[in-house]
Amino acid sequence: MQTVRGSTTARIVGEVVVLAFMGLVAFVASKTGLAVILFPELVALSHDVINRPQGKWASQPLRLIVTPTVTAALGLFLTRHLSYNVLSIALIVALSLVFIRLTKSAIGPAISAGVLPLVLGERSWYYPLAIFADVSLLVVILMLWNRYGLCCIDPPKKVMKHNEIVEAHQAIPLNRFWPVGLMTFVILVGAAAQFTDLRFLLFPPVIVMAYEIVGHPTAPDWVRRPVLFPFVCLLTSTIGRLTYDLVQGTVLAVMVTVLCSIIILRRFEVHMPPALAVGLLPFVIKMPNYKFPISVFLGTIALVLCCFGYRRILQMLKNT
Numbered sequence: 170m171q172t173v174r175g176s177t178t179a180r181i182v183g184e185v186v187v188l189a190f191m192g193l194v195a196f197v198a199s200k201t202g203l204a205v206i207l208f209p210e211l212v213a214l215s216h217d218v219i220n221r222p223q224g225k226w227a228s229q230p231l232r233l234i235v236t237p238t239v240t241a242a243l244g245l246f247l248t249r250h251l252s253y254n255v256l257s258i259a260l261i262v263a264l265s266l267v268f269i270r271l272t273k274s275a276i277g278p279a280i281s282a283g284v285l286p287l288v289l290g291e292r293s294w295y296y297p298l299a300i301f302a303d304v305s306l307l308v309v310i311l312m313l314w315n316r317y318g319l320c321c322i323d324p325p326k327k328v329m330k331h332n333e334i335v336e337a338h339q340a341i342p343l344n345r346f347w348p349v350g351l352m353t354f355v356i357l358v359g360a361a362a363q364f365t366d367l368r369f370l371l372f373p374p375v376i377v378m379a380y381e382i383v384g385h386p387t388a389p390d391w392v393r394r395p396v397l398f399p400f401v402c403l404l405t406s407t408i409g410r411l412t413y414d415l416v417q418g419t420v421l422a423v424m425v426t427v428l429c430s431i432i433i434l435r436r437f438e439v440h441m442p443p444a445l446a447v448g449l450l451p452f453v454i455k456m457p458n459y460k461f462p463i464s465v466f467l468g469t470i471a472l473v474l475c476c477f478g479y480r481r482i483l484q485m486l487k488n489t
Contacts, residue, residue: 180328182318183220184431188424190215190310194303195423195452204453205291206299209446210237210278210374212427214304217442218311221332222318225275225339230308232274237282237304240265242297244283249292253368255359257287262355262376266348275339277380278443281373288368289453334389334440342384346483350383351376354475358468369464372450375472377443382476386483393438395476399469401437402447405430406462409448413457423452 191212198206218227226233244261251257265283269276282300285291355376362370382391392398409426416422430448434441447465451457 180220184216184428186219186310186314186318187212187216187431188427190219190307191427192420192424194306195420198452199419203293203295203299205285205289205293205296206303207423207449207452208237208282208285208300208303209449209453210281210377210443211303211307211446212430212449213278213374213377213442213445214276215307215310216431216445217335218307219314219318221335222311222315224332224336227311229275230311232272232276233308233311234301234304236269236272236274236276236279238297238301239268240279240283241286241300243268245286245291245294245296248286248290251287253287253290253363255356255363258284258359258362258371259352259355261287263352266351266380270341273341275341277339277377278374278446280380281377281443281446284373284376285453288371288373289455330389331440334391335442337388338381338385338391338441340385340388342380344384344386344483346486347384347386350475350479351379354379354383354471358471361471362464367460367464367467369450369454369461370468370471372447372465372468374443374446374450375465375468377446378441379472379475381441381443382472383479386480389440391440395473397437398439398473399466401433401439402444402469403462403466405433405444405448406450406465408433409451410457410459410462413451419452423449426452 194211195207198204214226217224221227243264247257247261261283262280265280269279286296355371358371362368408429412422412426416425426448430445434444451461454461
């Protein structure tokens with residue numbers, strides 16, 4: 170049975186649980202030498218389900234396991250048979266969306282699980298097994314948290330607003346134009362990534378963020394100042410890049426990156442859990458360099474422009 174505590178206490182304990190979980194995953198990844206165990210979107214999933222145990226992601230524990238595992242296996246299979254290009258990216262995204270739609274899953278980060286092996290050049294079947302192990306452990310922790318964790322019966326208005334925004338963006342998209350908008354973004358930015366050889370222009374979490382934003386154009390604003398969002402992602406990606414190099418030990422580096430990312434997103438009022446995954450990408454990239462944060466910065470600029478353009482087009486269609 171959950172124990173009721175003040176909102177601050179419950180929030181702090183929740184963050185500690187997330188940090189401990191990510192530290193454990195990082196420890197296993199470092200000891201086994203399998204970097205893919207540290208699936209970046211895992212921090213977004215864990216942070217959301219622990220802090221919002223009644224939210225859409227947490228309310229689908231079976232889909233939380235099955236959806237990213239299947240898309241990871243699908244993405245790996247296609248990666249083993251196709252070369253990296255915009256058409257391969259678009260195919261994996263499209264098939265991931267079909268599976269998500271057919272299973273009525275709210276787990277948008279599964280798209281990232283499908284695209285990640287193509288972007289990284291990962292070809293080992295350990296990858297989907299690692300995803301399965303990660304999310305299965307997370308579901309076990311979620312069950313224990315629901316039974317024994319802290320809860321707050323009267324959260325502050327700021328927390329209620331955050332939950333409302335996140336919940337709206339995690340709903341199944343109903344707008345009939347969203348597949349066109351999302352695939353246009355993927356193809357345009359994917360083509361730029363291919364021809365500039367900057368694969369992380371279209372880094373996997375940005376596709377998940379585009380899915381949530383384009384799929385819910387009338388939902389409450391997901392960030393207080395959209396123009397600052399590229400700088401937020403530049404900051405978190407740079408922190409991840411620096412901690413990867415400067416902090417001794419993968420476990421501590423991962424925990425520092427996650428903590429800094431949480432603080433930054435909260436400070437800039439970003440209500441988009443997948444954005445937490447950006448800082449962890451350097452830990453799964455082979456020899457990340459200065460091009461990584463620059464690519465992330467440019468990719469998020471494209472995301473913001475896409476969001477503005479998409480909403481403008483929908484408004485024009487509505488007025489005609």
